[in-house]
Amino acid sequence: MSASKRGEPRILVFSSNPISDMGIDLAGSSHLEYSPSVQVIAVPCSSGVDPGWIVHALQTGFDGVFVSVDGNDCAYLSDCLTRTGRVVAEAQNRLRKLGLNPARVKSGGICSVCAEVFVNQMGQFGRALAQLTVPVEG
């Protein structure tokens, strides 16, 4: 684990093309500022995020991973919320086995116009991560 050069926690966000990525775009279009240590990978649907990717990100240098949940807005799957919850829980299980803090994974609903929600989530998650002690490398 390493914070960015300037000490801000490094957060990887998984967004979804049809929903949360639009909300994150809107945050930028509205010039709402958040840390450049927040970086986004967009996938088709939040339930399709592989738990292995989350673990890999935390083992590679990210301080936290945030999964933007499509939830009830998902056009593909009516149980997207449950499925994404399962992904996050599975990633946290694997982290525990590796001796990593499961609190480094967070999820939250980000809708296609949730610009402020996203920026607030990043702020809160960043502050929470900054307070976590750096655990032993797994």
Add this chain to the structure above:
Amino acid sequence: MTEPEQAPKVPRRIGVVVCQCGGNISDYVDTEKVRAEIAKDPDVVSSRVEMFACSDAAQQASVQEIREKKLDGLVVCSCSPKLHLATFRAMSARAGLNPYEYTQVNIREQCSWAHTHDREGATGKALRLVRAGVAHTEGTEPLQRIRVETIPQVLVIGAGVAGLRLALALSDMGLSVHLVEKSDHAGGNVARWGTLFPSDRSGEEVTGQLIEEVRGRQNIQLYLRSELVEKSGRVGAFSVRIRTGTGDTIPLTVGAIVVATGFEPYQPAQGEFGYGLEGVVTLPELKEMLAKEPRSLTYHGKEVRTIVYVYCVGSRLPEGEGVQRTYCSRYCCSATSHVSTTLNSVHPELHQFHLFRDIRTYGRYESLYEGARRAGSVFLRYGEEDPPEVSRDDQGLLVRLKDRLMAGEPVEIRPDLVVLVTGMAPRPNEELNRVLKLPIGTDGFYREIHVKLRPVETVVDGVFIVGTAQGPKNVAESVASSLAAGSKTGALLLRGHVELDPQVARVDPTLCTWCGECQAACPYGAIDRVLYGDKEVAQVSPVLCKGEGGCVSACPKQAVSVLGYTHSQITAMIDALAREEA
């Protein structure tokens, strides 16, 4: 954890264009520094900074560069892919580069515009994003859109006003229509209503005329007392089975399916606003009474002199367990104002009290509300927290309410008839939902892909939703949506073939050991069990797969991934984003 599939590392010839967006990016990001850094990547054989990468001149330069430098991958770092992914994919195709070898990197909405006060931070992030884009492109492969033939026949489910009008529109285009109706008559909810605004023709007349026209068409087949019981196949060629009233099943092959199953009136529970008491009816019950006996207004033989309407019954309820009825049913304020003015014109001595929460006679329906007020209807507002109470004693019906506009002043009315203005509820359609597996919203109505931009399409290609099956609408709105689906269906089927997105899931049979998790996770029935050598593995049908990746996270072996989002691509992107220098 099994290691992810490793694509063989071959040198690529990737071009990178860094867009300044006329300052929208370059005011906050050092675009030249980003270009110079990414140029050091051995797979990057050309790199340019453009003021507007999307301009004609810049696109021509990119086309030329793809051809001259024989690029096998392209990365444009500019705005959100929602804006220009299609533009640059088309540009790549013009230059002879497979459009799926193109990657768009969003350094505007998700970088320059979000970090306008941090040039160093924004530049560092832009570089990491570009590296991730190059890493992604190193894992791309050429993909072909999947071309499939289409059958010029359409299955329309539900012969209400939306289904009937749609059948005629499709027939006009030369498409054959199979119109399937569950009940023993066509016309749906509208056929049971009395006069409609603004023509004052009855619902029965309007639907009757449509039914007559439908019956006269050679290329429309109407099946009453019939249901869809089986569906397989894909957009352009669905195999379906219709079970008819006689118990026979008819197999059909259709190119598209349109769901026009309508709504059912909200049915109040016993005791809800006095429902069940003598003299308490719902709006549809009143409309049926009036349709049968337009000239006299009696209830159980007794003349009605005073009516109380209670609005928003079954609509705009607080969030609760199960199906959410938080929505406004749209049509009821207008319908009630219309009934009220119609009644007033025949029985001017009638007293009418409207107990409402908010009046939503939007657009031209405002004139109905105005008309009702001018005709002497009294509108009394109640609060959600203080609903009216309907009871019955030895003197008859009694309605008590606290008038919100009179600071909660208690009001008592003794009506002869209480009309509960009930909203629209989704039909349960259990059998149909089992067969079609369409997404359903929390309100219980079928769900479109995008409420504004793709309002009649579902995530299942070739299956459309129209009318009140999708959510509350009045007749005009229902018909508008059915004609919208008509043109979408025409555009889909008249060309004779359809092209599908090739970014679907694919199984690596060397990693798969068939556990069935992916098949269980796929709601589209896109995954089969097949033999690979002497072992059983999963296989994805590219025409049924939606590419959402539900199977990806379910697979314990990382043996399945969505093309464009493979395990090796995402892992390489994570590695690139984690790099912290420059």
